[in-house]
Amino acid sequence: MNNEQTIGGYEAGLFQTHRPDTWWLEPLLTGLGFLSFVIYTTWAMFQGDYYWWSAGSEGFGGYLSPFYSPLLFIEESAAGSAPLLHAWFGPWPEWMPNLIPVTPAILILAGPLSFRLTCYYYRKFYYRSYFLSPPACAVAGVHQKDYKGETALLVIQNIHRFTLYIAIGFVAVLSYDAFLSFFRDGKFGVGVGSIILFLNPIFLAGYTFGCHAFRHLSGGRHDCFTCPQGKEKVSFKIWQGVSWLNGRHMFWAWISMIWVALGDIYVRLVAKGYWTDFSTWGN
């Protein structure tokens, strides 16, 4: 082990530090937490079944797993699949290459995933937890000899400002799904599933609208924030709201990620008959 001092007073050598606290706990927990999410999401995506439920009826309403929304194409023969009227473009097309597994989730997950993986908060934790670069503040990490910041391969992270628009679209679509979840065969009611699917777009909105790119959209390009007038006053107010969310970005990132998985787990358990959805409709 090399304990030679480097410029700045840090110890040289992986994980060397003067910090006396449990600095390793946060990168360890966040790394494991996100890995669990990725494993579950990948599994759920490849299932292609039990992603929709409405007590066996096919009328207006029902619960749709957030991992499968929007439903672009539907393979109707799959167990627990949504009725065809929920598909934006109809049945699973014959022209779809055989290489692509028959599961609606596979067509859409790249959208939200591209937003999350390029998020500033996610970058921070996966650079720390997975790349150890560095594992924490003032802790020596993997030495990157030719590190070029985000001007080389990682320049791809700059698509974040564009994926924001995709994420906003998902908030809108999932809000509509939340609305549908309060109906069964056109009849209004409330189930535990309705509440879970209702909270889902709220948490996602908290995460999406607290995005640094959205903060720039709402408050950038202004020379003076202390003298807002006219439409600048409106954007100043929006910027203040976005900044409040932005200051809690880590919270929204985690709660929205956990909740979206919970939405899928809940719909899947109810659709498989493993769990009863208590509701005002009766069961």
Ligand code: FES
């Ligand atoms: S910075 Fe996290 S969502 Fe944009």
